[in-house]
Amino acid sequence: MKEKPKLIDENGRRIDGRRPDELRPLRMEVGVLKNADGSAYVEYGNTKVIVAVYGPREIHPKHLTLPDRAIIRCRYHMTSFSTTERKSPAPTRREIELSKVIREALEGVIFTELYPRTSIDIFIEVLQADGGTRTAGITAASLALADAGIPMKDLVAGVAVGKIDGVLVLDINEVEDEFGEADLPVAMMPSFKEITLLQMNGVLSEDEFWEALKLAEKGVMEIYKAQKEALLNKYSRVKVEVEE
Amino acid sequence: MSITPTSGRIIPRLRKDTILSLLEKDTRLDGRRLDEYREVIVAPGVIPKAEGSALAKIGSTTAIAGVKVGVGTPFPDTPDEGVLTVNVEFVPLASPTLEPGPPDENAIEIARVIDRCLREIRAVDIGKLVIIPGEKVYIIWLDVYILDHDGNVLDASMLAGMAALLNTKLPKVEIDEKKNVKIVREETTPLPVNHKVVTVSIAKIGSKLIVDPNLDEDDIIDAKITIGISDDGRIVGLQKAGSGVLTYDDLKLAMKYAKENAAKLLKILEEKSNTKVDLDDVLKSYIEGKILKHQVV
Numbered sequence: 289m290k291e292k293p294k295l296i297d298e299n300g301r302r303i304d305g306r307r308p309d310e311l312r313p314l315r316m317e318v319g320v321l322k323n324a325d326g327s328a329y330v331e332y333g334n335t336k337v338i339v340a341v342y343g344p345r346e347i348h349p350k351h352l353t354l355p356d357r358a359i360i361r362c363r364y365h366m367t368s369f370s371t372t373e374r375k376s377p378a379p380t381r382r383e384i385e386l387s388k389v390i391r392e393a394l395e396g397v398i399f400t401e402l403y404p405r406t407s408i409d410i411f412i413e414v415l416q417a418d419g420g421t422r423t424a425g426i427t428a429a430s431l432a433l434a435d436a437g438i439p440m441k442d443l444v445a446g447v448a449v450g451k452i453d454g455v456l457v458l459d460i461n462e463v464e465d466e467f468g469e470a471d472l473p474v475a476m477m478p479s480f481k482e483i484t485l486l487q488m489n490g491v492l493s494e495d496e497f498w499e500a501l502k503l504a505e506k507g508v509m510e511i512y513k514a515q516k517e518a519l520l521n522k523y524s525r526v527k528v529e530v531e532e
Numbered sequence: 533m534s535i536t537p538t539s540g541r542i543i544p545r546l547r548k549d550t551i552l553s554l555l556e557k558d559t560r561l562d563g564r565r566l567d568e569y570r571e572v573i574v575a576p577g578v579i580p581k582a583e584g585s586a587l588a589k590i591g592s593t594t595a596i597a598g599v600k601v602g603v604g605t606p607f608p609d610t611p612d613e614g615v616l617t618v619n620v621e622f623v624p625l626a627s628p629t630l631e632p633g634p635p636d637e638n639a640i641e642i643a644r645v646i647d648r649c650l651r652e653i654r655a656v657d658i659g660k661l662v663i664i665p666g667e668k669v670y671i672i673w674l675d676v677y678i679l680d681h682d683g684n685v686l687d688a689s690m691l692a693g694m695a696a697l698l699n700t701k702l703p704k705v706e707i708d709e710k711k712n713v714k715i716v717r718e719e720t721t722p723l724p725v726n727h728k729v730v731t732v733s734i735a736k737i738g739s740k741l742i743v744d745p746n747l748d749e750d751d752i753i754d755a756k757i758t759i760g761i762s763d764d765g766r767i768v769g770l771q772k773a774g775s776g777v778l779t780y781d782d783l784k785l786a787m788k789y790a791k792e793n794a795a796k797l798l799k800i801l802e803e804k805s806n807t808k809v810d811l812d813d814v815l816k817s818y819i820e821g822k823i824l825k826h827q828v829v
Contacts, residue, residue: 290609351538351539352535352538353538354536354538359535359536359538360535360536361533361534361535361536362533362534362535363533363534381640381643381644382644384534384637384640385637385640385641385644387533387534387637388534388637388638388641389641389771389772389773390534391534391535391536391775392772392773392774392775393775395536395775396754396755396775396776396777469652470652472770477777480777481779481780482777482778482779483772483777483778483779483780483783484772484777485772486757486770486771486772486778486783487770487771487772488767488769488770488771489648489651489652489769490652490768491652491653491762491766491767491768492766492767493766493767494767494787494791497767497770497787501780501783
C-alpha cells in the first residue's frame with residue numbers, strides 16, 4: 289500500500305504548491321473537432337478532457353423520441369490510458385453513474401423544448417485523469433453545447449472541493465482525492481448561483497459543508513470567466529476570418 | 533450512455549395537477565406535511581440462512597437486504613482491509629415499469645450512494661476483517677432487492693442494508709498449516725460496526741421541498757437531494773438527482789429536514805436492531821394497513 293503523503297506542508301501549501309483556495313492552471317479551447325456540431329477541450333492541471341456534441345439530430349431508435357422536447361444522451365468515458373493502471377474500455381459502474389449525474393447536471397440548463405423529437409448527444413472522453421474529471425467534463429460539455437449553438441439558460445461550470453489533512457481545498461487532484469477525507473464535486477449555473485450537480489464522498493460536519501460549498505462557488509466563478517474567454521476567443525477568430 | 537427517461541410510469545395530468553395545487557397549500561396527496569416521513573418498519577433477521585438480513589418498509593415501499601460472508605483476497609491497494617460490496621437490484625416484481633436485466637443506471641446509482649455513505653466513515657470496521665494480512669480477508673456482500681416500489685427506494689435500501697449489517701453474524705474461520713481458510717458457519721461473532729448511517733431524501737417539486745417522496749411525487753420531481761447522516765451527526769454522503777436545480781436556500785431547508793428525520797430513522801434502527809420478526813408477519817402488515825408491534829427478544 290502507498291504511504292499517505294503529507295498533503296499540506298508547514299507553509300500551508302499543497303502537494304503541487306497551490307494555496308488551499310487555488311485552482312490548477314486552466315486551459316480551454318472551443319471548436320477543436322471537425323465532425324462534431326460543437327466541441328471543447330478542457331484541462332484542469334493534468335486532467336485533460338475532450339467533449340463532442342452532436343445534435344439536435346434525429347433519434348435512432350425512434351421509440352426514444354419525446355413529442356414535446358429533445359432528449360439528452362450523455363456518455364462519460366475514460367480512455368484506457370487515462371489512469372495509472374490500464375482501465376478496461378468497457379463502461380464501469382462508476383462511469384454509468386457519472387453519465388447519469390452529468391446528464392442531469394446539463395439537462396436542466398438546455399432549452400430542450402425548442403427541439404422536440406430530436407436528440408442532443410454529449411460525448412465526454414477523459415484523456416488523462418488527475419482528479420476532477422467529472423467536473424472538468426461538465427465544464428467542457430457546456431462549452432461544446434454553446435459551440436453547437438444550442439440555447440441554454442447559462443453555461444455550467446464544475447469544480448471539486450476536498451478536505452485534506454483537515455483543510456478544505458479547491459479543485460483537488462488525484463493524490464488529494466485518494467488520501468483526503470472528503471470529495472465534494474459541485475456544478476453550478478454561475479449567473480444564477482444554482483446548483484446542477486452535487487455529490488459528496490467522505491465525511492464532513494455541517495459547517496464544513498457550507499464552507500466547502502462557498503469555496504466551490506469561488507472556483508466556479510473563476511472557471512466561468514475562463515469559459516467565456518474561451519468562447520470569445522474562438523468566435524473573435526471566426527469574425528476576423530469572415531472580415532478578411 | 534445515459535438517456536433522458538422516456539418509458540417511465542405515466543402519471544395522469546389530473547393527479548399531477550392535484551399534487552401541485554396541494555403543495556401550494558403545504559399539504560400532500562397522502563395527507564402528510566411537507567417534512568413528514570411515511571411510517572417506517574424495520575424487521576431484522578428475516579432470512580436466517582443469510583449471515584445478516586433485514587426488511588425495511590417506508591409506507592408501502594419495501595426493500596429486503598441480505599448479507600453473505602465469504603473469504604477472498606484483499607484488493608492490492610488495501611491489503612489490511614476486508615472487502616465490502618454493495619449491490620442493489622430492481623426486480624420486475626416491484627413495479628410494472630421494471631424489467632429483468634442487469635442493474636440499470638438508477639440501481640447502480642443507489643448502490644454506489646449507499647456504498648459511499650458506508651465507506652469513508654468506516655461504518656463497517658473493515659480493518660477488523662483481515663484473516664491473513666495481504667492474503668485472506670472476509671468479503672461482505674450486501675445485496676438489496678426492491679420488492680415494492682412506491683418511491684424513495686434509496687432511503688429504504690439504505691435502511692434495510694444498515695439493519696442487515698447490524699444484524700450480521702460473522703462466521704469463524706479455521707486456518708490450516710497450508711494457509712487454507714475454512715469457514716465455520718456454526719460459530720459466529722457480530723460483524724464489527726462502528727457507526728449507524730441513514731439517508732434522508734428530499735425532493736423538489738416546483739419551489740417546494742418534500743421529505744420522502746412517494747411514487748406519484750417521485751415521478752414529477754424536478755430535483756432530489758439525498759443526505760447521508762451518521763449516528764454522530766456528521767454528513768457522510770450527498771447525491772443530487774434529477775435535472776432541476778437547487779438553490780442555497782433549498783439546501784439549507786433540506787439539511788434541516790434531513791437532520792430531523794435522520795434522528796427518527798436512527799432511533800428506529802437502534803430500537804429494532806435486537807428484535808426478531810417473521811417475514812410473513814411484516815409483509816402482512818401491508819394488508820392490515822398498520823405497523824406491527826414487534827416483540828423484543
